[in-house]
Amino acid sequence: MIWQFDIIILVFMVVAAIIALRVKDLLGATLVFGIYSFLICLLWAEMGAVDVAFTEAAVGAGVSTVIMIATVFATARRSRD
């Protein structure tokens, strides 16, 4: 574990979470959420939780993002908030 990395990634994560929740375009929000997942995956790897990181990369950044995008395409793309 390297605490400098830790802090940088954590700050980026907070920023990504806020952006994902503020963007009005749902496709954009979903993609930023994908970025958030990749950051968190990086963080797990940095903290020594390699199995969790592997799962997060496959599930959080991979499948979750894909099924969210699928839903956005199947429904509406614009959001009012």
Place this chain on the structure above:
Amino acid sequence: MTMKFFGFVAVVVVGILLLAATGDFPEWGDPHSPASEGQVSSFYIERTVNETKVPNMVTAVLADFRGYDTMFETVVIFIAGIGIIAVLRNFGDGAAHVPDPPEPDEGSDLIVRSTCRLVVPLIQLFALYVVAHGHHSPGGGFQGGVMLGASYILLALACGLPAAKRRMGERKAITLAASGIIIYAGWGVACMFCGGNFLDYASLDPLLPGDKAMARSHSMLVVEIGVAFTVTAIMFAIYSNLSTRGRLEKGL
């Protein structure tokens, strides 16, 4: 507006509550905190390799010490899959739905399709490696299963859903998912027939090569394969239902 205010108050109250507790925690990364130095964690770190001959402690704890948890984790995935089908799947009896124009779903253009054909076997090969090598390196049934499922999703994205459905039809996916859990739970029941408790892999020693610890190691591989079956099938089922609003006709 009231909702925003109420939400803000709730968030502030819970936030203060949670921050109040952090003051009491051991420092981050403290090797002498109760959680890190406790008997349970020490046992996992020091004894896993003697008991199971598996160098990856996470795999050993996941599939053996807490195997009962992992069985239910697989059941959770299974529930999500059949729940999505139960909620969303449209078997086409509703009159409201007008059939799509007869435009065959060919997927994307040639370059994407050819690249995909090239990459999918590699992904699947690597996924199998991840499942099988989970004892020695990061990975295991769940991660490998997601990757296998993702390879089918990639196929559906690039070559169209019908192409992927030819390889993994709905009926086949459900059967595969159910059989994954049957492998897992059935292996546990087999342990009961050999005189142990449920999921007590050591009792299968007479049937498997090697000693008791090796029996545990081999059994972990079996249950990981079961997990991989379920996860592969369900991941693809989730994607195919969500991308077509449950009609399974034409993908993204």
Place this chain on the structure above:
Amino acid sequence: MEFLAAGFIEDHIVPKFNYWIYVILMMIGLYAMITKNNLIKKLIGMAVFQTAIILFYVSIGVKEESGIPILSHGQHHAIVDEGRPSEEVITKEKFANPLPHVLMLTAIVVGVSTLGLALAITQRIYISFNTLEEDEILDQLRRGGHD
């Protein structure tokens, strides 16, 4: 005053930075779940909320100077093939606590299952109401008559 603040940061924030951030992320998620009007935004909030808890758990497992919880080839060889006692070969402090990792693997799986099911229900709602905004849906129900 300034001195006090610096002391507070040094004592409470720096060594427990992860715990502070997890609370912040969790509150972002909770706020979005309660106040957002769009159903998919609510679900993104839910996912952030759940990852915050996972962050908390994984932070428990970290030890200073610790590596990944997998034995090296040499250690594995020494214990399994040469039969040396494991307490001698393994120093506990060098390995992250594996238990929180295992728990969080399960929690991630539960999270993605919930997300998938929630997205399916969202699509069901969209098919019936043709919108994802909660207030518009409630409006339609109110205009539709009975409770």
Place this chain on the structure above:
Amino acid sequence: MTEHYPVLILLVPLFGALLATLLGSERQVACWFTALIALGGSSILAIGNICALLASAEGELRYRMGGWNENSGYEVGIELRIDMLAALVVAAVVIVGFINTIFAKTRVTGEMREKAAFFYALNQLLIVGLCGIVMTNDAFNLYVLIEITSLTSYALIAMGNRRAALSSFNYIIMGTIGASFYLLGVGYLYIKTGTLNIDDIHTVLQSGNLWGDTSITIAFILIMLGLWTKMALFPLHGWLPNAYSYAPGVVGSFMAPLMTKVMVYVMLRIMLWLFGGEYIYSSGLVWGELVIWMSIIAIVAGSFLALARTDIKKMLTYLIVAEVGYMVGGAWLANGAGLAGSMYHILSDAAMTFCLFLAAAIVILRTGDHRLTAFNGLFRSMPLTMIGFTVGGLSMIGLPPTCGFFSKWYLISGGIEAGHWSYVAALLFSSLVNAVIFFRIFERAYFGNLKGVADEQLPDDGDCAPLLTLERVPFSMLIPLFIAGASVLLVGIYNNTLVSWLKAAMPPL
């Protein structure tokens, strides 16, 4: 063989669910039969389990998964622990599931068709989850199983009409917040104690004298908040009425009696076995008082809201909110009678809620009306169903031969013993309101004019289409109702035996 009973109770319906999915919806009758056999077998095992427990000397059974023994005093694997309370609740869960499966057959054919196999699978998996929750002795395993029950109930509820889908979405949001708070609380306990086994956490808390720590207090608050959200204690009950009343008929009839009761059981388990009575009741006298007041508000508000409803199922769901108040209040009275009342009420409330929901489902199905007007003149046209409904209603009011009377008796005597008169007053008030609610219905049913079935077809979303002719209700629906009605009486008559068993299971306060 006997020692494997606990895990077999879970495994039989699990395999039943998998078999049902493998059979597929085309073989609907086979699916139904599988579910019936699996849950029936599980019920027999659960009763056998009670017998085994009565025969054993320690008064509890432990089952170690994977055969991992404890290591220097700490469990490294996952352990099941069954005492009398757990055995009784498990038996109640599987028997309710079994009877409801008999009941479900006619409805599933009509309502779900292609999805019948998934319904039977999810139904059985929900039972698996509930049984697992009751028996497990591992705090994290409890979370996984809570999520299993939640996910199955989200899916089952969303199988209804479009209102059901929206209610299910709200339930997902609330349910996830609740479960996550629970998970966080367990994390706080883990960071301080280093173990996840409920008994071991208790030992470490005691030996390390960690009671005073802020993080332990906050862990307790978080776990309780999470569980209260899940069990719909009054200010957190928002998701329950819509979810249960818009769910498909067969789903509501077994989710309503089981889900909230099992969560009350988990609360008791966490209070008495994980934290221990000495912590909850001594240092926590201040918040004990607070929780009792919350439960009083829940009882009064639930009763009033039920009184105001004209929709049958909505009314019954608000009664559940009031009943949750009974149990939470009884658990915090800090004396044996209150606790015994609370535990006994889990069983009796399951029986009477089940009875009422079954009767209501039959009435709604036959009259096609989901408002109280449906009951007009029903004593003449469907006397058998109304007898079942009357038994359930009298039990809700609390009249002597029924179990509702005895559970209120224990709760009130607990309240008097603790000197908490306002709780006693709230219970009596709630009985009064229930009397008004149910006698209003009985009056309609006796003196109201029976209207023709189809003279007022409501513009409903399709849940209430009359399936059966007016003349008779099929036996597959009447027999479950009679069994439920009989169990209301049986649990009442044998209250002495049950309460003595429960008192034996209670840890010293």
